[in-house]
Amino acid sequence: MARKKATKATAESPTSSCLLICDEVTLGIGRDRHTLHGVVNVITVDEKPAKVGPFVAYVRLSNVYPSQKIELKFCTAGEDEVFRMDAEAPKTSDPLGVHTLILVIPQFTVEAGGRYIFSVSHGGVPFATSPIQVVVFDEKDES
Secondary structure (H helix, E strand, C coil), X not given: CCCCCCCCCXXXXXXXXXXXXXXXXXXECCCCEEXXXXXXXXXXXXXXXXXXXXXXXXXXXXXXXXXXXXXXXXXECCCCEEEEEEEECCCCCCCCCEEEEEEEECCEEECCCEEEEEEEEECCEEEEEEEEEEEECCHHHHC
């Protein structure tokens, strides 16, 4: 029995081998390599609420169909959304290829310290996550 060709509406969820927040990503033209600078796993702030960023989202994707939509979210551990970004795969996407998505994350506000989750999802279902810890440096605690 022949398989039906997947369309944007019926396409499977993409997969991800890498989901990171960085300070900067550069492209080495001669070797076509990405260099990630300042991979973020802890954000330290002086007070709360605090404005942080801008940052760069770096996502390596597979199983991506043409014009497929994905969402990137940064949420508290309690799932309160801090920011959300939507992205769409190019119309030339090949589900058998590997795609790199590099997006600028504008400055945003964190209200409190603690654990946050950076995720990428398709159809509201996350398929990759990356934990980020926000630490509030409090000079009063140093006595």
